[in-house]
Each structure stands twice: as structure tokens, then as C-alpha cells.
Amino acid sequence: MDLIIESLPKLLNATKLTIQLTIISLILGIFVGGIFALMRISKNKFLYFLSYYYSYIFRGTPLLVQIFIIYFGLGQVEWIRESFLWIVLKEPYSCAILAFTLNTGAYTSEIFRSAFETINKGILEASKSLGLNSIHTFFKIKLPIAIKQSLPAYGNEMILVLKGTSLASTVTLLDLTGVAKHIISTTFRPIEVFVVAGGIYLLMTFIIHNFIKFLEKRYDYYEKK
Amino acid sequence: MGLLAYGDTGWGDELFFATLMTIAVAFTAILIGFLLASIFVSFKLSKNKFLNIIGASYTTVFRGVPELLVIYLFFFGGSGAVMYIAKIFGHSGYIEVNAFITGAVSIGVISGAYSTEVFRGAIESIDRGQFEASKVLGFKKNIYYYKVIIPQMLRLALPNINNVWQITLKDTSLISVTGLVEIMRQSYIAAGSTRDPLFFYSFAAVLYLFLTFVSMQIFNKLEKKFKKGY
Numbered sequence: 001m002d003l004i005i006e007s008l009p010k011l012l013n014a015t016k017l018t019i020q021l022t023i024i025s026l027i028l029g030i031f032v033g034g035i036f037a038l039m040r041i042s043k044n045k046f047l048y049f050l051s052y053y054y055s056y057i058f059r060g061t062p063l064l065v066q067i068f069i070i071y072f073g074l075g076q077v078e079w080i081r082e083s084f085l086w087i088v089l090k091e092p093y094s095c096a097i098l099a100f101t102l103n104t105g106a107y108t109s110e111i112f113r114s115a116f117e118t119i120n121k122g123i124l125e126a127s128k129s130l131g132l133n134s135i136h137t138f139f140k141i142k143l144p145i146a147i148k149q150s151l152p153a154y155g156n157e158m159i160l161v162l163k164g165t166s167l168a169s170t171v172t173l174l175d176l177t178g179v180a181k182h183i184i185s186t187t188f189r190p191i192e193v194f195v196v197a198g199g200i201y202l203l204m205t206f207i208i209h210n211f212i213k214f215l216e217k218r219y220d221y222y223e224k225k
Numbered sequence: 226m227g228l229l230a231y232g233d234t235g236w237g238d239e240l241f242f243a244t245l246m247t248i249a250v251a252f253t254a255i256l257i258g259f260l261l262a263s264i265f266v267s268f269k270l271s272k273n274k275f276l277n278i279i280g281a282s283y284t285t286v287f288r289g290v291p292e293l294l295v296i297y298l299f300f301f302g303g304s305g306a307v308m309y310i311a312k313i314f315g316h317s318g319y320i321e322v323n324a325f326i327t328g329a330v331s332i333g334v335i336s337g338a339y340s341t342e343v344f345r346g347a348i349e350s351i352d353r354g355q356f357e358a359s360k361v362l363g364f365k366k367n368i369y370y371y372k373v374i375i376p377q378m379l380r381l382a383l384p385n386i387n388n389v390w391q392i393t394l395k396d397t398s399l400i401s402v403t404g405l406v407e408i409m410r411q412s413y414i415a416a417g418s419t420r421d422p423l424f425f426y427s428f429a430a431v432l433y434l435f436l437t438f439v440s441m442q443i444f445n446k447l448e449k450k451f452k453k454g455y
Contacts, residue, residue: 056434057430057434060391060433060434060437060438061395061430061433061434061437062395062396062398062399062409062433063395064398064399064401064409065398065409065426065429065430065433066430068409068412068413068422068426068429069422069423069426069427069430072416072422072423072426073422073423073424073426073427074423076420076421076422076423077423159289162291163289163290163291163292164291165291166291166292166293166294167293167399169293170293170402177291177293177294177297180294180297181293181297184297184301185301188301188305190297190298190300190301190302190305191298191302194294194295194297194298194302197290197294198286198290198294201289201290201291201294202285202286202289202290205289206289
């Protein structure tokens with residue numbers, strides 16, 4: 001019990017970094033995912049395959065490999081170290097964010113793609129016959145429907161990103177998992193620390209889950225009859 | 226390509242055996258997961274409220290907490306727990322739990338939480354009529370589960386079992402933190418001694434892509450086979 005009380009402030013302090021990594025990666029990931037989803041539904045073969053292989057590679061390999069390639073691997077290349085990229089790649093913090101963003105971007109692009117593909121053809125025909133141009137159709141009709149459709153799957157993805165940020169601890173960052181590991185390895189009392197750190201993670205998962213539920217309720221006007 | 230030579234000069238043989246280790250851990254883990262899932266799915270579907278809560282807590286905790294944290298729990302807590310049990314049986318002294326077992330169990334527990342949800346979904350999507358018909362035919366509960374429900378459940382669950390397998394396979398990379406020499410750990414060692422992390426981590430990525438690709442082909446074949454007659 002003492003250990004729980006003692007470790008709680010340290011773990012809560014580390015939670016800030018976890019939340020920061022999660023939110024930044026998610027926001028950047030939405031943009032990356034959105035761009036790749038558009039490439040995937042475009043008629044240009046080159047853009048299509050670029051997006052296809054991007055998503056295939058990032059979804060087919062473990063996040064740990066990706067973060068190691070970015071953090072340990074890319075710094076080895078001479079011209080990268082001399083270019084502006086080095087500003088991003090020399091810090092573990094920005095490397096972690098880059099890895100999480102590219103990883104979640106791949107999953108997000110798949111979620112958006114399938115949302116775009118399942119839009120009812122009738123709606124698009126209706127918008128055409130109303131005389132809306134393609135830009136209007138995209139922003140006023142396709143995008144809102146796609147966002148609404150992808151909410152449940154995106155909620156899961158948010159939870160996966162939250163869990164994924166725990167890998168930041170493998171590149172020396174002291175996030176919630178990093179600090180938890182440190183406390184465990186100095187006190188050798190894994191159960192208490194697991195309960196506290198796990199509890200904090202579960203609380204965050206719970207918040208995300210309910211946030212998505214709230215959004216789903218708010219934007220279900222489309223299905224209301 | 227000299228770095229990948231087979232034998233003492235390169236890392237080809239080491240990486241080959243590390244890949245086998247990854248497959249072995251992933252396979253053991255998913256089997257442990259199936260075992261746990263078949264227990265917890267019966268808890269989740271039971272009419273007993275208490276068992277429901279146990280089932281729900283299992284899937285919530287192990288799907289909501291990062292894999293790495295679970296691995297640390299088993300890695301640092303594993304030998305303590307084993308020694309505690311051994312003490313009850315009168316054995317004292319230090320017992321170290323093998324890294325393979327620690328890894329397979331921790332990934333298995335996580336994989337089991339996903340499998341539980343997959344099994345539950347599959348059982349719930351079986352037509353109610355099947356249950357009723359089995360009852361009318363006078364089958365006992367455990368017989369109709371084995372002969373009627375589970376075979377149908379497996380077919381329905383197969384696409385999602387594929388997903389669970391992919392997750393489990395990728396999660397095994399995290400066991401490298403415990404020192405078990407699988408793909409990630411071996412690449413780490415090779416990268417350290419040759420100072421060529423880019424090459425070895427990229428090669429690790431290629432190995433994982435190969436494994437996910439091959440398993441996808443196998444699952445697609447299986448799905449086709451089980452779809453026969455539908």
C-alpha cells in the first residue's frame with residue numbers, strides 16, 4: 001500500500017508525457033491518414049500504389065521495429081545527419097512522435113478509405129442532380145459522412161495509439177510505462193505498480209471510449225428518420 | 226550482403242533461428258490465448274453475474290493496458306509468483322522462469338483477451354435456431370457445443386482469428402525487452418556489434434512482413450476451405 005501511495009505522484013507526472021505523445025500523434029496521424037486515404041481512392045495509379053504499400057508496410061511490421069529504424073537506423077546515414085531532418089531525428093521525443101504518427105497514419109488511412117468507399121451511391125447522385133460541384137460534394141457531403149462512419153473504428157485506433165506510446169520508453173523517454181518499469185526494477189514489486197499504472201491507462205481508455213460514444217450520438221442525425 | 230552470410234562470418238544463421246523463435250513464441254502464445262479464451266468466453270456467456278464480471282474485467286484490462294506493461298508484470302513478477310507457489314510445496318530458493326515461458330505467457334494472456342471477444346462475437350452470431358434444434362434433438366449441452374456450435378463458431382471466427390494472429394505475431398517483438406533472442410533481440414545484438422542498425426532493423430521489418438504475408442496466405446486458403454458449402 002505504501003508503494004502505491006508513493007509511486008502515484010511519479011506515475012501521474014509521467015502520464016503527462018503519455019497524453020502529450022498520444023494527442024500529438026493522433027492529430028498528425030489524422031492528416032497523414034487523410035492524405036493517404038485520398039491517394040488510395042484517387043484514380044492515379046502511382047498515388048494508389050504509394051498509399052497501398054505505405055499502409056501495407058506500416059501495418060505489417062511491429063511498431064517497435066518502426067521506432068528503432070527511425071531512432072537508431074536513420075541517424076546512421078550521413079546525408080540525413082547533415083540535412084534539416086536531423087533536427088527531428090536526433091531527439092528521441094520527435095522520433096517517437098514521427099514513428100507513432102506514421103504508424104497510426106497507416107491504420108487511419110484504411111479506416112477513412114473504407115468509410116469513403118461505403119458512402120451510398122444514391123447520395124452522390126442526389127448531390128450531382130442538385131448541381132453541386134465536386135468540391136462542394138466532397139466537403140459538404142462525402143467528408144461529413146465519412147467522418148461519422150469512421151468514428152467507431154477510429155475510437156479503437158485512438159486506444160491503440162495510447163497503448164502504442166508505451167514504446168516511447170524503449171527509446172529512453174520516461175512516459176507512464178517507462179516510469180512504471182523504472183519503479184518495478186528498483187523495488188521489485190511489479191503487482192502494485194502494475195495496478196496503479198494499469199489503472200491510469202484504463203481510466204484514459206475509458207475516457208476515450210466515452211468521448212467517441214458521445215460523438216457518435218451527436219452525429220447520428222444522418223441515420224435518424 | 227556479407228552481413229547476412231550463413232555461419233561465423235555473418236548473421237544469416239542467427240537471424241534464421243531468431244525467426245524460428247519468433248514463430249515458436251507467437252504460436253505458443255496464441256494457443257495459450259485460445260485456451261484462456263475458451264474459459265473466459267464461457268464466463269462471459271454464463272448466466273452467473275459474478276463470472277460475467279470476471280470475464281469482462283479480463284478482456285477490459287488486457288486490451289486496455291499496454292502490452293509492454295503486461296510483459297514487465299510477468300517478467301518481474303513471474304519468478305516471484307513461481308517461488309511463492311513452490312514455497313507452499315516446501316521448496317525454497319531462487320527459481321528463474323525461462324524467458325520463453327515468460328514471453329509466451331504474457332503475450333498469450335493479451336492474445337487471449339482478443340480471442341475471447343472474437344469467440345464471443347462468433348458464438349453470438351450463430352443462428353439461435355441451431356441452439357434450439359440441438360436441444361430439441363435431445364443433445365446434452367457439452368455434446369452440442371462440440372458437435373454443432375464450435376465447428377460453426379470456428380468458421381465465423383476465422384477472419385478475426387487472422388487479425389488476432391497478426392496482433393500476436395507483432396506483439397512478440399516486445400518480448401525482446403526480456404532478453405529472449407527472437408527477431409528484434411537478434412537484430413539489436415547484430416546492430417550493436419556491426420554498428421549498422423539501419424540495415425538490421427530494416428531486415429527485421431522485412432522478416433516480419435514476410436511472416437505476416439505468409440500467414441495471410443494460409444488464412445485466406447483456410448477461409449476458402451471453410452466457406453465450402455456456404
